[in-house]
Each structure stands twice: as structure tokens, then as C-alpha cells.
Amino acid sequence: xxxxxxxxxxxxxxxxxxxxxxxxxxxxxxxxxxxxxxxxxxxxxxxxxxxxxxxxxxxxxxxxxxxxxxxxxxxxxxxxxxxxxxxxxxxxxxxxxxxxxxxxxxxxxxxxxxxxxxxxxxxxxxxxxxxxxxxxxxxxxxxxxxxxxxxxxxxxxxxxxxxxxxxxxxxxxxxxxxxxxxxxxxxxxxxxxxxxxxxxxxxxxxxxxxxxxxxxxxxxxxxxxxxxxxxxxxxxxxxxxxxxxxxxxxxxxxxxxxxxxxxxxxxxxxxxxxxxxxxxxxxxxxxxxxxxxxxxxxxx
Numbered sequence: 001x002x003x004x005x006x007x008x009x010x011x012x013x014x015x016x017x018x019x020x021x022x023x024x025x026x027x028x029x030x031x032x033x034x035x036x037x038x039x040x041x042x043x044x045x046x047x048x049x050x051x052x053x054x055x056x057x058x059x060x061x062x063x064x065x066x067x068x069x070x071x072x073x074x075x076x077x078x079x080x081x082x083x084x085x086x087x088x089x090x091x092x093x094x095x096x097x098x099x100x101x102x103x104x105x106x107x108x109x110x111x112x113x114x115x116x117x118x119x120x121x122x123x124x125x126x127x128x129x130x131x132x133x134x135x136x137x138x139x140x141x142x143x144x145x146x147x148x149x150x151x152x153x154x155x156x157x158x159x160x161x162x163x164x165x166x167x168x169x170x171x172x173x174x175x176x177x178x179x180x181x182x183x184x185x186x187x188x189x190x191x192x193x194x195x196x197x198x199x200x201x202x203x204x205x206x207x208x209x210x211x212x213x214x215x216x217x218x219x220x221x222x223x224x225x226x227x228x229x230x231x232x233x234x235x236x237x238x239x240x241x242x243x244x245x246x247x248x249x250x251x252x253x254x255x256x257x258x259x260x261x262x263x264x265x266x267x268x269x270x271x272x273x274x275x276x277x278x279x280x281x282x283x284x285x286x287x288x289x290x291x292x293x294x295x296x297x298x299x300x
Contacts, residue, residue, distance in 0.1 A: 011029050076130065
């Protein structure tokens with residue numbers, strides 16, 4: 001049976017969905033998930049919202065986020081961006097937690113609105129959720145409390161700025177906590193880095209890339225069952241280079257080996273490396289080495 005889709009586009013619709021009374025602000029709301037009354041259907045339903053959502057929850061049952069199912073029996077933070085899909089089953093029950101819903105219109109014209117895409121955890125998969133300690137939970141709750149106080153009282157010219165500033169502070173703490181999680185899971189992450197490096201070397205060890213073309217970040221992420229953003233963040237934390245940088249470095253090494261003592265033209269080598277246009281190969285090679293492929297070939 002095809003999943004049913006439900007679109008939720010306003011804070012009022014969020015409150016109506018959770019049966020949580022009337023919202024106090026049209027563009028942002030914090031909801032105590034233990035005080036909600038959701039009419040859960042007998043089948044899976046997929047919800048697509050227009051918000052940035054942060055949820056800290058402990059539930060029984062499973063939740064599907066993107067392509068993955070995740071068990072939230074431990075307290076975890078999950079982040080979604082506008083347009084992403086969350087699917088819940090009829091057996092799911094929330095034991096504790098809260099949800100923060102932020103409409104993008106609140107961020108219009110603000111520094112956070114311009115940089116929110118830099119918080120890459122909004123595009124992680126469910127199995128890459130953030131696990132926080134009790135102390136870390138309290139820090140986040142303090143930020144939430146300030147946000148709620150601001151939108152619950154009479155608004156003035158400072159209200160929006162203070163709400164957005166505290167929201168940005170909360171997101172910055174989440175960045176810090178994710179950094180901690182990357183390093184406390186060092187063995188698991190080191191294994192992932194090694195697996196990625198093996199996949200990368202194997203891909204560029206093929207005789208020719210004419211048929212397969214150049215790999216993208218998504219190719220390696222899917223092989224490792226990770227989201228593209230999480231893989232790049234993981235590699236950046238542990239190696240100082242993003243996935244794309246690793247791909248380019250391996251590509252340049254392969255290109256140098258092919259250029260050295262090879263009678264083939266630059267165009268032929270570019271095609272064998274998977275480039276559709278030789279000019280793109282020349283541009284990338286020069287940006288990484290400071291020399292054009294032909295100049296490097298002549299110097300070696």
C-alpha cells in the first residue's frame with residue numbers, strides 16, 4: 001500500500017495536529033511532546049513540513065526519517081529541514097521530549113537565515129541523530145526557555161532579534177555536541193574513514209572511468225550507509241578534508257600517473273578519467289597543482 005502524505009505548512013497546523021492549544025507566535029513554537037494528543041492512523045503516514053524542526057525525544061516504537069528506520073528508545077536529537085519527510089508507525093509512543101518548530105520566514109533578513117544551511121546536521125539521516133547527556137540536555141533547555149519567554153510575552157522591537165539569537169546559540173551548542181560525538185565514537189568513525197579510503201582507492205584503480213564517470217559524494221555515502229553531509233563532516237573532523245577534497249586528491253594522483261610518460265593526448269586522458277569535457281579536467285588539475293596537465297607532463 002502506498003504511504004499517505006500529510007503536508008503541514010503553518011505553526012497553527014502544527015498545534016492543531018498535536019492538539020496543543022493555540023500558538024503564541026505565528027512563526028515559532030516549542031511543544032512539550034508528552035502533552036500532545038495525536039490521532040495515529042492504523043497505517044504508516046508520512047509527514048512533510050515547511051519548518052526547521054529540532055526534536056529531543058525518547059519514544060517506544062520506530063520512526064522512519066528519509067530512507068532509514070531509527071529506534072529512539074534512548075534520548076536523541078533529530079533535525080529536519082523544510083520539505084523533508086518523516087514517517088511514523090501506529091505503535092509509536094512518546095515517553096518524554098520536546099519539539100521546536102521554526103518557519104523560515106522568521107529567519108528572513110537575519111544572519112542566521114543566511115547561514116542556516118551551514119548547520120549540516122539538518123540533512124543527516126536518522127541513524128546519525130545526536131545523543132546528548134543530561135547536562136547537555138539542560139543547556140539546550142535553557143536556550144529553549146529563553147526562546148519561549150520571548151515569544152510568550154508582549155512583543156517589542158527586540159523580540160525577533162532575541163529569539164533568533166537564542167536559536168542560533170542553541171544550534172551552535174548542537175554543533176559542539178556533534179563534535180564531541182564524532183570524537184567519542186572514535187573507533188567507529190576511524191573504521192568508517194578506513195572503509196571510505198578503501199572504496200576511494202578501489203574506484204580510482206579501475207582501468208578506465210569512461211563508463212562509470214567520476215564518483216560524487218553521494219556514491220561513497222550510500223556505500224557506507226551514511227548521508228552525504230554526515231560523511232563530509234566526519235571526514236573533515238578526522239582528516240581535515242571533506243569528501244569532495246578526498247575525491248579530487250585521489251583523482252589528481254591518478255591523473256599524474258597517467259600523464260607521466262604517456263603518449264596519449266590530454267583529451268584522451270581526461271575522457272579515461274571520466275570527464276565529459278577535457279577543459280573541466282584541465283581547470284581542476286591546474287587548481288590543485290598550479291600547473292596545467294600539459295605543463296606537468298612536459299616537466300616530468
